[in-house]
Amino acid sequence: MALEHAILVSLAERSASGYDLARRFDASIGHFWKASHQQIYKVLGRMEGDGWVTSEVVPQDGRPDKKVYVITDVGREELARFTTTSTPVEPLRSAFAVKLRALPFGDADAIRQDVRVRRSAHEQQLAYYAESAARFYPDPDHLADDELGGWLVLRGGILAEEAGIAWCDEILQRLAER
Amino acid sequence: MALEHAILVSLAERSASGYDLARRFDASIGHFWKASHQQIYKVLGRMEGDGWVTSEVVPQDGRPDKKVYVITDVGREELARFTTTSTPVEPLRSAFAVKLRALPFGDADAIRQDVRVRRSAHEQQLAYYAESAARFYPDPDHLADDELGGWLVLRGGILAEEAGIAWCDEILQRLAER
DNA sequence: TCGTGCATGTAACTTGTTACATGATTAT
DNA sequence: ATAATCATGTAACAAGTTACATGCACGA
Numbered sequence: 263m264a265l266e267h268a269i270l271v272s273l274a275e276r277s278a279s280g281y282d283l284a285r286r287f288d289a290s291i292g293h294f295w296k297a298s299h300q301q302i303y304k305v306l307g308r309m310e311g312d313g314w315v316t317s318e319v320v321p322q323d324g325r326p327d328k329k330v331y332v333i334t335d336v337g338r339e340e341l342a343r344f345t346t347t348s349t350p351v352e353p354l355r356s357a358f359a360v361k362l363r364a365l366p367f368g369d370a371d372a373i374r375q376d377v378r379v380r381r382s383a384h385e386q387q388l389a390y391y392a393e394s395a396a397r398f399y400p401d402p403d404h405l406a407d408d409e410l411g412g413w414l415v416l417r418g419g420i421l422a423e424e425a426g427i428a429w430c431d432e433i434l435q436r437l438a439e440r
Numbered sequence: 441m442a443l444e445h446a447i448l449v450s451l452a453e454r455s456a457s458g459y460d461l462a463r464r465f466d467a468s469i470g471h472f473w474k475a476s477h478q479q480i481y482k483v484l485g486r487m488e489g490d491g492w493v494t495s496e497v498v499p500q501d502g503r504p505d506k507k508v509y510v511i512t513d514v515g516r517e518e519l520a521r522f523t524t525t526s527t528p529v530e531p532l533r534s535a536f537a538v539k540l541r542a543l544p545f546g547d548a549d550a551i552r553q554d555v556r557v558r559r560s561a562h563e564q565q566l567a568y569y570a571e572s573a574a575r576f577y578p579d580p581d582h583l584a585d586d587e588l589g590g591w592l593v594l595r596g597g598i599l600a601e602e603a604g605i606a607w608c609d610e611i612l613q614r615l616a617e618r
Numbered sequence: 619t620c621g622t623g624c625a626t627g628t629a630a631c632t633t634g635t636t637a638c639a640t641g642a643t644t645a646t
Numbered sequence: 647a648t649a650a651t652c653a654t655g656t657a658a659c660a661a662g663t664t665a666c667a668t669g670c671a672c673g674a
Contacts, residue, residue: 264535264538265633265634267535267538267539267542268538270542271538271541271542271545274542274545279653279654280653280654280655281652281653281654284653291541293532293537294532294533294534294537294538295533295534295537295538296531296533297634298634298635298636299653299654299655300634300635300636300655300656301633301634301635303654303655303656304633304634304655305633322652322653324642324643324644324652325642325643325651325652325653326641326642326643326652326653326654327653327654328652328653328654329653329654338545341542341545341546342545342546342547344539344542344546345539345542345543345545345546345547345550345551346546346547346550348554348557349535349536349539349554349558350561351536351558351561351562351565351604352533352534352535352536353474354471354472354597354600355472355473355474355530356472356473356530356596357442357445357527357530358527358529358530359472359473359593359596360442360445360446360449360472360473361445361522361523361527362589362592362593362596363449363469363589363590363593364445364448364449364452364519364522364523364589365523365585365588365589366585366586366589367449367452367516367519367520367523368519368520368522368523368524369520369523369524372523372524373523376526376527379526380527380529383528383529384529387529407543407544407618408544410543410614410618411540411541411542411543411544412541413614414540414610414611414614415537415540415541417607417610418534418537418540418607419532421603421606421607421610422532422600422603422607424603425599425600425602425603426529428599429595429596429599429600432592432595432599433592436588436591436592440585440588443661443662457625457626458625458626458627459624459625459626462625475662476662476663476664477625477626477627478627478628478662478663478664479661479662479663481626481627481628482627482661482662483661500624500625502624502670502671502672503623503624503625503670503671504624504625504626504669504670504671505625505626506624506625506626507625507626619674620673620674621672621673621674622671622672622673622674623670623671623672623673624669624670624671624672625668625669625670626667626668626669627666627667627668628665628666628667629664629665629666629667630663630664630665630666631662631663631664631665632661632662632663632664633660633661633662633663634659634660634661634662635658635659635660635661636657636658636659636660637656637657637658637659638655638656638657638658639654639655639656639657640653640654640655641652641653641654642651642652642653643650643651643652644649644650644651644652645648645649645650645651646647646648646649646650
């Protein structure tokens, strides 16, 4: 139920085609909400039916036409309403934790290797977030109103990656003792 | 694709009925993998078809019959194989982050309130994990082989909750400045 | 008698993934 | 030639949620 709202946020920031949105969902927004272009087109159709967005076909030269979606007043109201609903803490669903519990029934070396891979993935993501923070928010103590949300989301990502790395380190230490 | 494996882990630890599993998925395993009883029954059926588990109807008195599921050798092999596959870091999908990005288009007071609720949920969960750790692993420096996985998963939960609390605190501080 | 626990399921629906399809332009 | 980018979709499937259904036992 929240892909709609992620799209509304994105369109409220700037109107876009389904294709544009798909690229945004590969980058900025995609850090906390993934969506494939297929899913985006599907949901956009429903949102247009609900009157949350309108679309206009824009011809281009040397490129296929694009359908640019614009948020409507109804869409803005829906987005405002969404901010007043409570968002339950999303339950974590971790295949990695399942694997840890499977330790006595499986291959400890393979798991150790997987933890290392996982740790470096966290490191990479952290580096990416740090770079984004430095580039887009060079002065985090003086943020404009429309920058605060993005900054806070980035901070959340950074804290999560740091926690992930700390977890991997604990696991590796414990597994090394055996 | 991993509910199967979560069930295999649980059955490898101890045979159980669908109902028993559903309760485990409300507690211990449920901390990192939620599943409804409907979903569990559905998947158990498939797993039996695949030969990963077998079942036996056990009559009880004063209670309905139960169908006890036991992991097979094929199931144990599958579980071991699972530990050798790589588990990609699960992308985070956070409606809460969407809401933060919606800050300029919504109700800051309502969001502030939601953060407070979220923070206390993290606190509660952390307290619960801490209590579980103290009760089930009173001596974490000397863990048996079959305890290590459970301990590490608990540690992951604790680190995640602590990071969640730290995030909420940062958000509240930033929102208070406005 | 009314709710809770025990125990197992089916059916309908929503959400998301994977595979497939089309077709022009531009760069290697 | 061939791959990548732009641009929009359909179809089939997998996974998960919500609602519904049944029925006994036990305690308040």
